[in-house]
Amino acid sequence: MSYDAQARMQLLFALRSRGVTDARVLDAMERTDRGLFVRGIFADRAYEDMPLPIACGQTISQPSVVGLMSQALQVSARDKVLEIGTGSGYQAAVLSHLARRVYTIDRHKRLADAAKEVLAGLDISNVTVLAADGSHGLPEQSPFDRILVTAAAEDPPGPLLAQLRIGGIMVVPVGQSDHVQTLIRVTRTETGYDYDDLRPVRFVPLVEGMGRD
Template sequence: MTGGARSPSSAPAARLIEELRRAGIADERVLAAMARVPRDQFVPAAFVDHAWDNVALPIGHGQTISQPLVVALMTAALEVTDRHKVLEIGTGSGYQTAVLAPLCRRVFTIERHQALLHEANKRFAALRLGNVTSRFGDGTKGWPEPAPFDRILVTAAAAKLPVTLQELLAPGGVMVAPVGAEKGKQMLVRVRRTDEGFKTEDLVAVRFVPLVEGLPRNPRRPVEAAST
């Protein structure tokens, strides 16, 4: 992990990683990254006792920190390497961002709830994640300025594949996103940009909060920050 982030050594963390292995997660780079991220620092105080359980937890503003198994599946499906520039849509608590950070060259992450982004930025700073750049904004519009991206990870479900985000992929790039209605069937989809266009494949059924266009009412001034 970039910087001096400490490694969780608790028995609950070790049990979670072993549970992920038993569930079929075989990518040791992903497991090692998740083992080093202190998930208990990314959940509200009321849920700290469940931080290392393999469950999604509420983080406020109608959002959740994803189930660790889903984080592992999505990260592994992204096929990210340390040469890749990654765009993440939906920072949330910052947990998925912190898992991606040691696996790639740089993470650009967008969040539409400024209060969540503020807390996530504090966590990034505490963990000294020097390769994370965050932005308050509408994730459905992507982040065109630093595009193209080698990898794009979407952490909320769109009713259909977000074409605007696909277009930000570099040739040979990969996007992983949940697709489907809020109360209907949702599928984790992987998109590859090829010379012929976009190739998609269904991976696994999932359940995510919806990808919402626009910003909450009366947002404060947009903030962009790079962790140090």
């Protein structure tokens, strides 16, 4: 067995041991080679269950957190998903195996362009990557069945809540950017929104405007 194959098996074991139990999510993560999304000096740590730095001062999330967020999102094969914070494109690649269509937005054009390149190389055709201010969402494609936010907001962003269809789910880290945040799941109902606290997490803050690449 090659190092990569063994390392990837160990990563899947780590995912299960940290609570990622959904069979579809585990399959999607097994089909998504994290090593393709980690470049430079951290490439040899791609299969460890830890966040790693990427360009523009951002991070590629810890795989178990990617798995737990994907699991919490409860994506079906018919769903249209919006992701805020493309980063490396790793989370979008995982979602591509779970959803019908994924739109992912990053405020850093450099990251969006790099993610497009990797996703194209994987022949992933159901993901659209956009360089834009994700705090406004993507109104022209709304409503969305699922919304995933990979940056922390003080409160679930109003523009994103408004783009969630009734019955839809949003998973978002909430809290002050310099403290541990709480991952919450928001379900839109006929009369409002239901909130569930999931677990403590730590993400970069959700920032308005475009990045300076």
